[in-house]
Amino acid sequence: MKHLTRRSFLNAALGAAGVAATVLAAPALAQSDYPSRTITIVVPQPPGGSVDGVARIFADKLKNELHTSVVVENRPGASGMIGAAHVARSKPDGYTLYINASIHSINPLLYKKTISFDAVKDFTAVSMLAKGALIFSVNPKVQAHTVAQFVDQLKADPDKFSFATSGFGSAGHLAAAQFLHEAHISKVPIVLYKGAGPALQDMVGGQVSAIMDPMLSSLPQVQSGKLRALAVTGAERSPLLPDVPTMREAGMKDFEFYSWYGLWAPAALPAPILKQLETAAAHIMDTPAMQQRLKAMGFESAYKNSPDFTAYIDSETARYKQIIEAAHITAG
Structure with missing residues (x-):
């Protein structure tokens, strides 16, 4: 058996610690480099609609927040499921993101047999952005x-x-x-x-x-x-249409409905990248300029962080399920 002197033992121990530190630091170092290339935001709807509109103004602000190029890629079809499936299969590195409306949480209730992804488990809910x-x-x-x-x-x-x-x-x-x-x-x-x-x-x-x-x-x-x-359909009249009543004022006492918009990434998004995107989204949605742009489009800033957005999705999904069952809505 080889015996080590005190000096050689310390040198060996320090060398091993250095290797371990290098190995442990590598992922963190890689994540700290984010973003180092173009980010793509997938919109599973055609250009010109409300989802596309929200995505494009958000993308314009995100590139300034993260100091990198951000492009919007429209992948419409199958009620948004073609684009969603593409994102679900993408690498969770923060370079493929996804903006959609509440339909993302509605599709699983309607296409139980044909949907190719899990709308919750295959995605990271990054933040809620807006509603209208x-x-x-x-x-x-x-x-x-x-x-x-x-x-x-x-x-x-x-x-x-x-x-x-x-x-x-x-x-x-x-x-x-x-x-x-x-x-x-x-x-x-x-x-x-x-x-x-x-x-x-x-x-x-x-x-x-x-x-x-x-x-x-x-x-x-x-x-x-x-x-x-x-x-x-909101709880209050819109400042853009001040003379138009709400559904409640019109006699539908329990009627309140919104289209909401959120930011997702593929599942297993590394925590440091999630935090970076959360922080960027929070800052973007809190700026007066962004809030004014949304207001002019009939929306309001409705930022929620990842845990709160996840809880909101759960509650909305339960409400949609009740509507679908009561109205007997079925796919096809």
Whole structure:
């Protein structure tokens, strides 16, 4: 057996400690370099809609916060599930992020047999960013000027009317379904479109009668007189439409609905990177400039950190489940 002198023992011990320190420091060093290249934010919706709008203004601010290039990549299709599946399969290194609306938490309730990812376990909920009420509007040819009048017309001649929605399982889809259920109307169809653009085009053209849609896409149509707003779905009137009542004011006493928007990453995102993204999102959403931009689009800043956003998703998912079951919404 080889015996070590006190000096050689200390040298060996210090050498081993140095190697260990180097090994332990390597991951931390790699994470401290983040970001060192372009970050891609995947938007699973077409350009021009509310999700795309929120994502692009956030991406513009994020590049300044992290001092790196940030690009938005639209991957639409299958109610947002194509883009979501791509992110779920991506490396959890912070370079592939994902912004979507509440539909991310709704899809698993509707596509239980066909969805290819777990909307919770396959993602890291980084932060909630914003939320906004929907506008309940009708084509100007519809004679109703209030929600109560429209309900009476729907009941009197349901075959004459239809609802549009920008996507199956979207906030607008569930809000319309909840409205029809609470008004005890079962024969009015909800027509599904691939995005807000074509839905609003047919709304303006009179092919469909009504829609509940985020302000970003519907507000210009209402302000130009191409659509008539009957109500907004928030708890309070919108400063952008101060003369339009809330659904509660219009007689639907328990009706309150929002489209909300969040930032996700693939599951197992390293804690230092998560913290860096959380901090950046918190600062971005707290700036007056960002809040003014959101307000002009009909949204409000609604930042939540990762644990609070995760809890919010759980509570919203439970609420959506109740709506889907009560309204008997099924995929296909």
